[in-house]
Amino acid sequence: MPLHLYNTLTRRKELFEPLRPPYVGMYVCGPTVYGDPHLGHARAAVVFDVLYRYLTYLGYKVRYVRNITDVGHLEGDADEGEDKILKKARLEKLEPIEVAQYYTARYHQAMDALHVKRPSIEPTATAHIPQQIAMIERILQNGFAYVVNGSVYLDLEAYRKAYPYGVLSGRQVEELLAGSRELEGQQEKRHPYDFALWKRAEPTHLMQWDSPWGRGFPGWHIECSAMSIHYLGVPFDIHGGGMDLVFPHHEAEITQAHACFGTEAQHQARFWVHNNLVTIGGQKMSKSLGNFITIEEVFTGRHALLSRGYPPMALRLLILQAHYRSPLDFSDEALQAAHKAYLRLLQIGELLGRIQPGGISEWDVASWEASVFAALDDDLNTAQALAQLFSLHDEAVRLYKREVTLRGEDLERLRRTWKVVVEDILGLLPLKAVEKSRWDAVMSLIITLRRKARAEKNYALADFIRDELAKAGIRLLDFPHETLWELEA
Ligand SMILES: [Zn+2]
Structure with missing residues (x-):
């Protein structure tokens, strides 16, 4: 079954076919860089990283654009309130560009640790002002916007006469009023739900540019x-982001695309793909609830809700163990379990490396492989793909014990597919060589001591070692000529 993706626009899973094969254009809304990246950033980035990796694996030439919002994102996500970056700059007595560059670097640092590939293009809003002005001018020419006191607003009454509104979110224009406050901008609008394309800046405003309508x-x-269409054309293949962006942000993007390019824009993108959000103990993550966790806090363990720090791959695996459209509830226990699962995954990989080939194949590699790719093709179900990977554990033990055998070529295929799926597609890195060699050295010493005890018929000591390891969650697998170890699932 070829790749199917759930399209928020049509509300069903659809066969993915690029508009201009073999090229795929994908745009994902990136961070507004005014604070440290948190778990929500991690989920969106990892989900679309796996989609990027999988499309690449399928042979497509993917242009992946993920922007950096460094201006214009106001508090409350609407047309009023202070610019998030300017507010941070004011509070910390910094230049806005210092804030943006610092938090862009922090974002990159966290994403690199999570083994998230850099996009092909990472445009910033401040570097694409001319493209935004050109788009607004065209919307004005088409009669879907108006200028008041140096600000430009999208005219939703005019738009609704030409195009249906709410195609993505199913929401009505009236809902744009929710959460917006009566500030000076409201009186300028012809209708309270019109939204700003361009805002006039007061002389003291730190970020402002020349435009046909003034500064x-x-x-x-x-x-x-503007940035997605500039780099990918219109329509392009995939527009992604978190579910919280469906309304009003993505609905507004579709509105702007039609207002600018007419029906040819075809909803700006063929597929609109949205990842679900992260909750903490079932609650929305928010600074006011004190359950706001940054990615770095997961790595260091410096947060009241965490018992210790975790390696980046534990967080990556935790994210991939949920289907991207399902909620992901985050907790210390869930992260602990994901950490163990990650180590177990590495051990299965290692076990596969130790299997000796046999004369005949008694196990069907192809059908196991098909089950893994069927999961990925089914709306990128990484949870199901991982379940198939873990299911290989018992088979790997049987193959190792030679209870069943695989011919050399099948064994090679199994190892190759394992590596491709785990490392290339899911992006789960092997343990750092240093960490791994330490583990191996310690465990091999303990295993040698226990074998020595057994050879000397000191079974009490041998059993004591085995039981103490079991208490620590480490299980020994005794084979006639050697003993392997693994972490309890
Ligand atoms: Zn966006």
């Missing part, structure tokens, strides 16, 4: 339309 700065929504 100002772009709205958050126009940035993503």
